Amino acid sequence: MIFFKNPADNARSAKTPEEVAARLKEVFGEDMPLEIRERKAGKDDSVGYRDIWTKTDRERLNEFVDVLAEFDFPQFHIISGNDEGEAVSLHYLFTIFQAAGRGKRIGISVSVDVDKKDLVMPSLFSRIPGVEYSERETREMFGVDFDGLPNKALVFLPEEWDESVKPWRRDEAGPSAEDVRELS
Helix, strand or coil, X not given: CCCCCCHHHHHHXXXXXXXXXXXXXXXXXXXXXXXXXXXXXXXXXXXXXXEEEEECCHHHHHHHHHHHHCCCCCEEEEEEEEECCCEEEEEEEEXXXXXXXXXXXXXXXXXXXXXXXXXXXXXXXXXXXXXHHHHHHHHHHHCCEEECCCCCCCCCCCCXXXXXXXXXXXXXXXXXXHHCCCCC
């Protein structure tokens, strides 16, 4: 992975979203779904940054992060998810060129579908230790196990929680009426 010693180095070496997208397509194939979106802000409604939205297979997520690291250390933000029926869809959010400043920062959103018959993802912990709490939260709320995550303890649910119940699932693993209580 690349680590820049100061923001000026980062700004000088910042690439465009098109250059990053071209490298991703080179590694993952031309048929990789990919969209570049502009984010405008400020009183003059100018482009503050641009996002790359894409999707990859779970077996290639670590490789995806390694490709981002060819450009800049990928700043991890969060994992969000959704129960899609037969799969749990995970959405990883990163930023590269964060220190390069307005107009050069690139947001990255990469989605991975995890089949409910095999709810295991490779952990990003060895590359980005800051993913720990997002992976632990995703594990306890959706039931996705992260292979390589050293600490799999609950984050939000009480210690006595029945771990077969996954609060964000919409199937039989989701909470039943007995698991929900009225808050006053």
